[in-house]
Amino acid sequence: MLSFFNITKKMNTLNILHRICIQKQVAKNGLYFGQPPILEYVANHDKCTQCEVADFMKVSPASIATSVKRMQKSGFLEKVADESDLRYNRLKITEKGRELSQECRKDFDRVDAQMFSGFSDEECEQLCGYFERMIKNLSTEELENKTFFSLIAEGKKLLARQSKEGRLDD
Known part of the structure; x- marks a missing residue:
């Protein structure tokens, strides 16, 4: 019988393998890891602000500004003046950016299809149910109903706090 440790180790290995496969695809397209979600967000929220993207991704506006500058330089995004207040810029995806986002x-x-190859629809539904139950089991009140990006932000805050307290140096 598998122990909880072995199951968790397999889940972590799967997570790392999936991330590596995604990073390879991102690099193939000449992007950095965090840029595809930005492109996708702007594609779905035309003329959004950088702050709106930062809020969605739960990262600093400065981080988004750096990525936006890179993507502007590459011709994937444009900044357009806000029609009602010229002091503000809005983000617009270019045709080149839209094609890249779709790719x-x-x-x-x-x-994802490769990862689930050989699984029936029923098996996928069952697996999803197991993950939902595990997520519910680990979601304390302050983490309940958080989005993927906000959970990442919570993890970053915890690491920063531990680093500040010197607990990561041991």
């Missing part, structure tokens, strides 16, 4: 989405979907 990334197809690549990510292929990685």
